[in-house]
Amino acid sequence: MLADQQFLRIPGPSPIPPSVQLAMGKPMIGHRDQEAKSLIKQLKPRLNPIFGTKEDVLILTGSGTAALEMAVVNSVEPGDEVLVLVSGSFGDRFTKICQAYGIHVHRLDTKWGEAINPKDVKTYIQAHPNLKGVFATYCETSTGVLNPVKELAAVVRNHSDALIIVDGVSCVGAVPVEMDNWGIDILVTGSQKAFMLPAGLAFIAASERAWNRIEENNTPRFYLDLKRYRDNIKNDTTPFTPALSLLFGLEQVLRLLETEGLENVFARHRLMMQMTRSAFKAHHIELLTPDEAASPTVTAVKPTDFKAEAFRKILNEEFKVSIAGGQHQLKGEIFRIGHMGYCSPADVLQTISLIEIALIRIGKTVELGKGIEAAQKTYLA
Structure with missing residues (x-):
């Protein structure tokens, strides 16, 4: 060979498309210059259809796991009760992130290779009325399962006051997702899967209901503070140094997706x-x-x-x-x-x-x- x-x-x-590779090789620019602001400004609205939301899609320099941790630390607090739906390795990762922050975790496990059953979720949340969040994995990469997040979100919304937080890292951009219509409160994905980029960018969006909870959340956070990202994206910038080469690539990725x-x-x-x-x-x-x-x-x-x-x-x-x-x-x-x-x-x-x-x-x-x-x-x- x-x-x-x-x-x-x-x-x-x-794999990365050749045109995206070329785009990432553009000369570097100042991340606080007008050129960078213009780039972020034109990228912002083009992410909304992929997420199926009218809310801002925030851009984080970090891995998908960084965004999962961001979702946890901003939505729930130490001592809160949450339910994690586990159908494989990455549902288990959500559990470990929550436990690292002193959150009281309930697990609903299914056999690896099978999808989470919404009826089981309904039964569980009705028996645990104090849940503040339910964490689900859209595509469980470790098993090749696509969980029914539309139905899961409906169950959570209809039978509890908990937020529904979804890991979409290995499928957003490749499968339909309607965050607003389905009632998903926080949705996360990363750059190295269907977004056809190297690892290093993550994307996260939150519903109005989630933002109300985030505003009240007193958990200490700095780099992973969603409010910082929200306030900055409104001014077409990021709170910390962005991975500009990946943003150059993202522009071309979005062009390819829009063309197709x-x-x-x-x-x-x-x-x-x-x-x-x-x-x-x-x-x-x-x-x-x-x-x-x-x-x-x-x-x-x-x-x-x-x-x-x-x-x-x-x-x-x-x-x-x-x-x-x-x-x-x-x-x-x-x-x-x-x-x-x-x-x-x-x-x-x-x-x-x-x-x-x-x-x-x-x-x-x-x-x-x-x-x-x-x-x-x-x-x-």
């Missing part, structure tokens, strides 16, 4: 998911998640007659294709294929072709081209 060739098919960071059209972006991701899943079904290789809970951005596969890690190793060594392994209790049990952001059906067909060869290399009997054929038929359907 070519020494510098790499096919990145993990669920983040995702968000509905077409969402349809492309659904199609790539369906193509990937149909290929593994054709080879009778078990998928971790059922169709109704499957994420358009990442597919988790649970082999029963070959080793996931051995398969990943062959795929990387022979073809420089990187796919992700399992996390925590699924470590060594599954592998995960990312199909988000700068990824197309052509990329999926190439990946499936190489996967079929790697399966034969590790000794699994498969019919070459059967998965490709299934994916092609899905594409043509």
Whole structure:
């Protein structure tokens, strides 16, 4: 293989479009100069349709986890009762962030590979009337599950006074989200997934109801103080030094998304998911998640007659294709294929072709081209 060739098919960071790479190479500017203010001014309204909100989408220089912590520290206080909906590793991360701030955490766990059931949430919150917040993960990256956040938000809103706070890091920009219409109070995402950028930017928006709670929150915070970001964004700036090169890239990312059209972006991701899943079904290789809970951005596969890690190793060594392994209790049990952001059906067909060869290399009997054929038929359907 070519020494510098790499096919990145993990669920983040995702590949970066060449035009975005070029945009990030622009000469640096002063972050307090008018040119930077003009850049932020024109970026602001273009983020609203992706979040489905009329509220300001705030830009944070930091990872997605920084924004998750920002959501926690601004919305609830030490001693408050919250419910964390856990369907995988990143729901568990929300739990750990809350516990780090002395928040009283209730967990509602579901089997990894299954989506959170809104009926279970309704039952739980009715039994715990003092909840101040409910934390949910839209796409659980560790399992390839897309949780029904629209229905979850409706349950929380209809049966409690708790805020509904959503981690959308691995799917916002690739799936529909209507923050205002669905009643989501705080929504978070990051730059290195469907936004097709390197890690280093995070985005967060809050509802009017959430802002009322944030204003009353006395938890000490400095860099992660949402009020600072809100006050600064109104003046087309940020409270602390922004990652300007990433903002240059973000401008081009938004141009690409607008050119394709968000509905077409969402349809492309659904199609790539369906193509990937149909290929593994054709080879009778078990998928971790059922169709109704499957994420358009990442597919988790649970082999029963070959080793996931051995398969990943062959795929990387022979073809420089990187796919992700399992996390925590699924470590060594599954592998995960990312199909988000700068990824197309052509990329999926190439990946499936190489996967079929790697399966034969590790000794699994498969019919070459059967998965490709299934994916092609899905594409043509």
